[in-house]
Amino acid sequence: MTRRSPYLIELSAADRAALEQRARAYTAPHHQVVRAKIVLLATDGWENTKIAARLDIAAQLVSKWRKRFFEEGLDGLKDRPRTGRPRAFPPVAVVQVKALACELPAESGVPLSRWSAPELAVEAVARGVVERISASTVRRWLAEDALKPWQHRSWIFPRDPDFAVKAARVLDLYARTWQGKPLGEGEFVVCADEKTSIQARCRCHPTLPPGKARMMRVEHEYQRKGALAYLAAYDVRRAQVIGRLEPTTGIEPFGRLVEQVMTAEPYASAERVFWVVDNGSSHRGQASIKRMTKAWPTARLVHLPVHASWLDQIEIFFSVLQRKVLTPNDLTDLDALAERILAFQDRYNATATPFDWTFTRTDLARLLQRTAAHEPAPATAHAA
Numbered sequence: 365m366t367r368r369s370p371y372l373i374e375l376s377a378a379d380r381a382a383l384e385q386r387a388r389a390y391t392a393p394h395h396q397v398v399r400a401k402i403v404l405l406a407t408d409g410w411e412n413t414k415i416a417a418r419l420d421i422a423a424q425l426v427s428k429w430r431k432r433f434f435e436e437g438l439d440g441l442k443d444r445p446r447t448g449r450p451r452a453f454p455p456v457a458v459v460q461v462k463a464l465a466c467e468l469p470a471e472s473g474v475p476l477s478r479w480s481a482p483e484l485a486v487e488a489v490a491r492g493v494v495e496r497i498s499a500s501t502v503r504r505w506l507a508e509d510a511l512k513p514w515q516h517r518s519w520i521f522p523r524d525p526d527f528a529v530k531a532a533r534v535l536d537l538y539a540r541t542w543q544g545k546p547l548g549e550g551e552f553v554v555c556a557d558e559k560t561s562i563q564a565r566c567r568c569h570p571t572l573p574p575g576k577a578r579m580m581r582v583e584h585e586y587q588r589k590g591a592l593a594y595l596a597a598y599d600v601r602r603a604q605v606i607g608r609l610e611p612t613t614g615i616e617p618f619g620r621l622v623e624q625v626m627t628a629e630p631y632a633s634a635e636r637v638f639w640v641v642d643n644g645s646s647h648r649g650q651a652s653i654k655r656m657t658k659a660w661p662t663a664r665l666v667h668l669p670v671h672a673s674w675l676d677q678i679e680i681f682f683s684v685l686q687r688k689v690l691t692p693n694d695l696t697d698l699d700a701l702a703e704r705i706l707a708f709q710d711r712y713n714a715t716a717t718p719f720d721w722t723f724t725r726t727d728l729a730r731l732l733q734r735t736a737a738h739e740p741a742p743a744t745a746h747a748a
Contacts (some may be wrong), residue, residue, distance in 0.1 A: 384400075394683045480514045551634065553632060563591045
């Protein structure tokens with residue numbers, strides 16, 4: 365004979381509505397749905413064994429949650445707090461280790477350039493933060509706040525007093541404006557620079573093509589067959605590259621690149637050609653501007669600020685050249701190197717589209733504002 369449960373449940377309208385909603389929920393955790401169905405079936409007069417068979421669970425589980433709801437209502441269907449394993453380290457120790465990771469080792473007199481997880485564990489013990497701790501525990505704590513003190517990133521502080529002005533006018537040229545006026549159809553913007561010392565490296569054994577379950581193999585040892593400099597100009601709007609190979613860089617090789625561009629159409633008959641360049645020795649200072657204007661009256665040399673080659677779009681093309689042509693490098697001599705680069709230049713020009721340049725004056729202002737926040741405050745003189 366089946367024993368009836370002593371916990372007879374009567375539901376209020378609000379509790380029934382809440383349980384029915386929970387029982388029908390498709391996104392709720394499964395255990396919450398089951399507990400709601402247990403109570404609803406119990407309210408309808410079902411015995412524990414029949415509820416267990418209906419829901420395919422143990423009868424003891426039905427009895428447990430029926431009793432919980434009878435005594436505590438909806439709150440009784442929640443999981444009890446679980447103590448779990450006690451903390452091995454107090455929260456203050458975690459905070460102190462994270463704070464230590466945010467310090468430079470030199471500030472503490474530690475002869476390291478940057479922290480690693482094992483070194484942080486050693487230092488935390490030495491400072492008495494903890495009695496002992498593993499590097500994996502330190503690494504797990506740091507991962508909570510995405511701290512990786514063993515990594516570093518180089519940066520350079522802009523030291524050109526006219527950085528904003530010089531950078532802004534180049535960004536205006538990319539947006540096809542100059543001194544507040546839009547550029548015409550007969551005006552062009554080209555970015556020019558040199559990629560120096562490109563070596564022809566002849567591998568001691570031939571490069572092997574990829575095969576089944578095998579990547580391309582390139583011999584580590586090589587013979588140096590000389591080096592060339594690649595001078596190139598990139599038309600920002602037309603996405604065309606004009607370049608040449610020279611034994612070295614300098615004023616005269618750069619002058620030959622300018623001549624190569626300015627004697628070709630559409631630049632030969634252009635109203636103005638703006639040349640965006642960095643501050644390399646081949647085209648530095650006011651002397652280079654005078655030299656350019658004298659030789660080519662329609663050419664206008666526009667210098668980037670010091671240490672701002674990242675604003676020169678020719679550098680993007682150079683990165684493409686490095687990845688697609690020069691890495692890895694397996695060429696027999698300088699003639700083969702020159703032929704490879706110029707052939708890629710033609711291939712690139714056949715399908716190239718302008719770079720999706722999105723860095724504007726607004727972005728520049730935000731960048732300089734963030735940079736200024738890192739500028740050290742001027743030292744104040746103390747009274748004697």
